[in-house]
Amino acid sequence: MSSRMTASGAPPLIELRDVSKTFASGILGRDRKVALEPFSFTMDVDRPGIIAVVGESGSGKTTLARLLLGLVEPTGGEVLFKGCDLRRLSAADRRDFRHTVQAIFQDPYEVYNPFYRVDHVLTTPVRKFRLAHSKAAARELIEQALQAVGLQPEEILGRYPHQLSGGQRQRIMVARALLLRPRLIVADEPVSMVDASLRATILGSLRKLHEAMGISILYITHDLATAYQVADTILVLYRASVVEAGDVELVVKDPRHPYTQLLIGSIPKVSTIRDWAEEQPATPAPVTGPGCKFADRCPVRLPVCMEQRPPLYRTAPRRAAACVRLNSDPVLAASDFSRLLSPGPRAPRVPAELEPVMVVNASGGEATPS
C-alpha cells in the first residue's frame, strides 16, 4: 500500500482517503444521514498551517474532526496516521498518535472532573507520556505551558474547575495540548462558549503557538470572522460537502460560492450599522436528487442546478468553489485538493520564545534536547 510521500520522504502526518461518514438511525437503521461525503486531504507537518473548517450546524464539520481524531470510524475510506490506518494502529503507534495529535473541544466545562483540581488535567499527560523526570521538572513544564497561553500559574494551580472562568478553563485546555508538543491540534469550536472579549485572547494564543512552534491547527467553527483572523486556509462545508476552499484572504474578500456569499453577508458587523441585507425568500424546493445541495436556497439558481451536482472548479491557483456558474474554470483534480489547502512555501520557522524543552522523536518517546 503506497501512501503519498511528503518532501521529506516520510508519509504525511494525517491523510484522509475518500473518507465518508453516514449515520444510521431509526428502526433497523433505515434513516440514513450522510454526515460527510467522500473527502480526501492531507496534512503535512513539514508545512504547518492553520486550516479553518467553517459551516453551519449539521454541515459535517464536527464529524470531520471526530474522524480525524479517531473518535468515530469512517463508513468509507480510511484515515491514515503516518501511513497507518487509525483502526489498525499498534499500541506504540496509538500512543504516538495520542501524543502528536491533540484536541480542544467546545465546552470548557464538560472536560473537567469537578472533584479534581485543575492540576489533574495537566499532570496526567506529563505522567502518562513521561514528559518530565522529576516533580520539579513537571511543575516547570506546566508553568511554562500556562504562561504560554497567558495564564499566571499561581492563579490557576491548586484551584477547582468551578473557581475558574470559562475563558481560563479553555486556556488551560490549550496549555494542556501544548504540554505534549503536538504537531497537530484539532480545535472544535474552542471559543463559541466564551465571551467576545476573551475569544480574541484565546485565538491569539493558538495563533502564537502555531507561529512559535510550527504546530498545525485545524480550527473548526461556525464563525467566519474568527476563521478569517486565525487561519491561512479555509474550507467551507455545506450539508456534508465542500462548497468552497482555499486561501482565506481570497475566499473572504471575494467569495465565489453563493453559500459563502450568504454566510459573509450574514455576519453582524460593527463597522456598518443596520446594513443587514434581507435574505432572498427561500423557495422551498428540497434537493433530494442529484442536484446542487444549495439549490433550494440559492438566489442565483439555474435550471441545471437541480439536476447536476457541480464539482469544485479551480478559479485561482489556491482556491476552488463548487458552483456551476464557475464552469469556465478547470475542474479541480481530487489529488490537487490538499495542495490547495497547504500554505505556500515559506522559510522554516524558527521557534522563538517557546523553545521546546525536549524534542519528541518519531516513536513518541523522549530524546535529548537538540
Next chain:
Amino acid sequence: MSAAVLRVDRLRVAYAHERGVVRAVDEVSFELRPGERLGLAGESGSGKSTMALAVLRMIKPPGRIEGGEVWLDNVALSGLSDAAIRRLRLAGIAMVPQGSMNSLNPVVRIRDQIADALADHGSLPPRGALTEQIHALLAQVGLPPDVARKYPHELSGGMKQRACIAIAICLRPKVIIADEPTSALDVVVQRQVMQTLGQVQKALGAAVILIGHDLGLMAQFVDRLGIMYAGRLVEMAPIRDMITAPRHPYTRMLIDSLPSLDARGTLRGIPGLAPLLRELPSGCAFHPRCPMAVERCRSDKPAVREVALEATVACHLA
C-alpha cells in the same frame, strides 16, 4: 419627550453569599420608549440577565430586589400583588429567555404550548378560533401552519426559536425582553430570526430589550445600546454614537475585540478578567483592566452622568 413604556429606576439586586452580600445589579436606571429597540450588552456575569429577571420580578432566593422601582405604563410593579404580576408577565412584558429553544416542553405539541400560554391568562378563544389564532401567530413568525402539530424535536433550532417568539407575542405584550435569543444559532439562521423578531415587534408596536454580548448583532438591530460592567450600566447611547464614538474605555475595548473581516491580524482581547462581584475593586470596577486609569479611578466610584442628548456614561475621563 414621549412617555416611556418601561422605566427602570435605580434598580438593585443582591444575592446573599456566605462571604457577605453580592450586588449583581447596582443602581441601574433607563427608560424604554414605545416601539424602541434597546440593547444591553456586557460580558458574562455583568448582570444583564439578572437585570431582565428583576424587571419581571422573577429573582429567586438567595437573590432579592434590594431597591429601586420598575414602572410599566406608569404602574409601579413593586406595588402589584403576586397574582397581578403573574398576569402582567407575557401579557405586559414577555420574555424570550436564554436558551429558550431548549425550554419548550419536548412532549407537548407546539399548538398546545401556545394554547397553554393563552389559557393561563384566561385568553383562550373558542376551539375553531384557536386554531386560526395559532396559525396566524405562526405565520407572523414565518412558520408554516403544520408546525402547530409538531413536537419540538421535529423542528430545527431556528424554527424552535421562532416558536418561542410566537409564544412570547401571543398576548400582544408592550415589551419583549429577548435574552441572547440567537446564541446557539449559526449566522444565517441568526439573521433570519432577528429579522423575524424585528418584523413582529414593528407589527405589534412593542418595545424590545435585546440582551447579548455580540456588539455586531447589536449594531444591526438596536436603536440604543447600554453597556453593563460588574452590575452597573456604565454607558448608554444611541447605537451609532456608541459604535463610532464610544466614551467609556470598556466600550471601546469591547468594540475592538470583535474579529474584523476587513483586515487580518487585528485580533485584540481585553486583558484581565471581569471582576468577581464579591471582591469588586475600589473606585471604578474597571480600573484594573483599564489602560487609561488614573489615580482617581482607584479611589472614586464614577457616577452615571448625562454627557449628551440620550447619552450617559460612568467614567471620570469621559
